[in-house]
Amino acid sequence: MKPASFVYHAPKTVDEAVTKLAELSPLDGRVLAGGQSLVPMMAFRMARPAHLIDINTVAGFDRLAVDGNTLSIAACVRHAAFHRPVVAGPTGALLTNVVANIAHYPIRLRGTFCGSLAHADPASEWCLTAVTLGAEIVALSARGRRVIAADDYFEGMMMTALAEDELLSEARLPLLPPDAHFGFYEFSRRAGDYALAMALTTFRLQDGVIIEPRVGVGGAEGRPCRMAQAEAILAGQKPGAEIFRAAAEAAADAIDPLEDVHADAEFRLDLVRAVTRRALERAAA
Amino acid sequence: MSERSDITLTINGQAHAIRVEPRRTLVDAIREDCGQTGTHIGCEHGVCGACTVLVDGAPVRSCLMFAVQAEGKQIRTVEGLATGDELNALQRAFMEHHGLQCGFCTPGFLMLVTGVLEREPDITDDELTDVLSSNLCRCTGYQNIVKAVRAVAGEMRQRRTAQA
């Protein structure tokens, strides 16, 4: 399973990278970051880019820093960067909690956070994280820079709002308030497999009741989504088994489930219920 | 077919000047262009881990990298573990605990473990088992691989505690 031929480019600066992309994307040019998703597709010849623009060599693309109230993650920051919390507080802990579920150790040493967002696999944990936390995606091109809200970024299964000539240069996660709770739960067949369903939730407690609930479900549809109905059920309520069950049920009702060889519609919805409830339980623990 | 370019891969400290297309994966270059066939191909889509090598100390799936990306990096493969005919501690542990049968997945496991233990010396047994789930084996059922790796990690921990 050898990839089809391509011309290889290794720009050293961001300007070089976007210029190359502008020139080559109409000619079937693609960006190569971690390669952990793209290269298997190339091996199967499901992807046959005529040009690969390797951004691993671009200066500054490994930047990971807190800018004000935002965590800024540049294009080549690896999954493994999050193995230990990168920032104090719930956001750092959340990312470390989630990353343990992503694939396997060697893949995490190469694969990138932004690469996951660009690839937009429905079962990507970072895509769910971006949507649930309300991230911003920065798209760079020769034409300039634009910022896309996560809600507007994911359009469908492996389809995003990125234009052909745009490079996902940065993801910006708003930091959760210091007293935020979070819970993540995913279901996969084996350790490290793509999740068949996953849920991420954050909320705060004020006088014992839930405020600012966020519930995101991924892996169940073409793209991750926030569950507005589930959030509405949680808001103003004390955390508890019944309310979590109701929220999970609402999430299942809202989902139009993906069907594939691993899960039919009914099973997928069973999983949505289970992962949502368990993510909430973890957040409340 | 794309233009071949001249690159140099440094494998186990030795430079190999080769001429490859951009699409040549690192594993194919290591095996065929550099003649180091100890690293094996099990799936070519990044799932089985048989092709695991160390690139600048990081265990990576060499079927998911292109050779041109590895120029200037320190590549270590299974051929570099022993000293002449003398097996290193990890290899001896695999032999002692019967951690291999057909031997096809073994180089991938050896490099995975070598990389992890170097990078995460304080790794716990449970975390180590998690890491071992990165690679597939069809012969051993894993139990003896886990034993061998835990034995080595345990010895390393003891030595570090003694030195402290």
Place this chain on the structure above:
Amino acid sequence: MSAPTKGSGFAWVGRSIRRVEDPALLTGRGRFTADLPAAHRVRFVRSSVAAGRIENIIVPENAVVLTAADLAAVKPITPALHKFGYVPVAQPVLASGFVRFVGEPIAAVIAATEAEAEDIADDVSVEVGEVEPVVDARAALIDGAPQVHTQAAHNIVVEGRMETPGFAAAHGDAHRLIAIDLRSRRQNATPLEARAGHAVFDPISGRVTLTCATQMPHLMRTAIADLIGMPESELRVIAPDVGGGFGQKMSLVPEYVVLVWLARKLKSSVAWTEDRRENLMASFHSRDQYIRLEGAFNADAKLVALAAEVVANVGAYSCYPTTCAVEPLMAMAELPGPYDVRAYSCVARGVLTNTCPMAPYRGVSRPVITTALERLMDTAAAQFGLEPVEIRRRNLIEKFPYTSATGLVFDEASYRQTLDMASDALDVPAFRKRQAQARAERCYLGIGFATFSERTGYGTPAFAARGMGVTPGWETVELTMDPSGYLELRIGASPHGQGLRTTLAQLVADELGVSPDVIKVIHGDTDRTPYGWGTFASRSLVIAGGASVLAARKVHAKLKKIASRLLEAAADDIVLENGAARVAGTDREIPIEDLARAAYHQFHLFKGELDPGLSETATYDPPGTFSNACHAGIVEVDADTGRVTIERFVVAEDAGRLVNPMIVDGQILGGVAQGIGNALLEEIVYDDSGNMLTATLADFLPPTCHEIPPIELMHLETLSDATITRAKGLGEGGAIGAPAAILNAINDALTPFGATINEIPATPQRIRAALRQARKNDV
């Protein structure tokens, strides 16, 4: 290597000495087929359609592409079986006229590199007039279903039938009839090394050497030479280091035939390395079966009659040499397993479909029949209000030798003892308490058992009963001591992970009183080894081991004679130990190497009494022996997601004398892991059009270490006289019992819901469906 224990009878047998195979494999110096360079590489163009007539093959200009038209002189693969109405079906090595399964090789592209060959293959266009395929075995039996081969009516390629006299009466007399329908889903053995072949033509000798990933080099040589129409002596086959086989590499591979043909044509070297996608799609599948069992029980829960109906999906062609009848006919022959049932009736069909051909996979049909029998036992236990352990105690074979209803002779074994060991280890009463408490907290634990027999080490007469055109069984070895006193044991068996180089050396070392260090085992090269059948069917230690012992005893006798002359003592007074021959009761001894040298260089001393040199041949062809085991597991079923976690798994096994306990344990652990995969994860899935939906390792799911719990092993050693070494085979056992034990445990866990599942793998989706179905039934 440490010194042997004196006076123990066995110095080396029974010890867990470390493997001689390991240092090379650990240092990356293993030699696997894909490691060889070749001037030409082959990429196969494969069918993307499950059934149809090939109308046109359009090849890009200047491309070197082989099709069936070029191979008109090559015979198709047509294994023979002379029983049960077996319909011989022929598989052309490249599809000719028709394609019958997705993945069937249609053309071979030859280029300098694999990448180039793949580029060209992408541009080869095959026009197929599609016809409706049939994918499911039961659907293939229905009137009017598409015919895979015109000569096999109703797609039945073989139909085994048997019924013991008086069956109807015993069945009709039953206190209770209990039926089980088991669905076993398609498996792929998935060795980590896929198939690979390298053929090179030597212009000086005119011979071709085929190096290939195979479990049966000699048979591969015979078959390929025959199909191509070349003298066998012009073909050399080498099985180098082979990365696992599990049966998938013990059938003739059509692609290897093409390679040999090409090497002769091009007068060069040509190689094919199967990729994982090809392996999943086109390399021998297995165990796609429906088994219906109907057990007639008496009032004491004793099984008095068993009726079985087996439908095995054999795929589109028949594998050589066993033929695709192997699964259904083995199921028929080896039911009712380890249970004492005299009345038995069975219909077992092999059914053709437009899917990848099947071939044996570790255990062959035994995992399936064991799962079916064990589900029957547990289902009956529940209806009778008995513990699963108790119903088995009432039914397991007790007295030996035991001749089964199908004529198999069970030698000394320990069915009940292993059951007791496993159940004691899990402490069933304590578990039941814990289970009840857990249920109250919505935690669903279950315990499951599987007792089974494993037919091993069977030779020609046993194989002959199957009526195959090629009847394996015997093994021959050649043992030579050279003038330096070093030994070479050349075997026809073909290990690929089993550690035979180590264990056979242990056997020979004990016979000759030397260290295994001085014994080198040679295998895999047809130029260097006597004709043999290869390694499969849990046979090599027993049969090649038995032959090795016989050959060693001949060498032993000769060494004694030489020593008696040189030491001027009676041969009967000579003992061989610690690398020397000694006159018993004295300290007069002579090192073995001196005896060896004398045998070659001082032959005049023995003229008339002995032949010169020290080389002996021996053949062993035993009737076969049954090892046995009990597998037992405790699982937790997550009722919300259907996930199964195995909390504990124990194996109590009995394979007679253990030559190398460490290697024995390794075989069991590996087999159990595959059994767990079979029970919970692994499944090849086709859609209704015959497209494969599980063509990557992200979709076909062999387990990682995370999915395998610590497995506790316990051993008994029942020494039967069925084999010279008193060892029994055991390589397949792990894979045979584990699925049954786990499926039983899952059902035990689901008892509160009234849900049952009789399908493997018991995936989370299926478990959830069973739970939903049970809820519906309640309403």
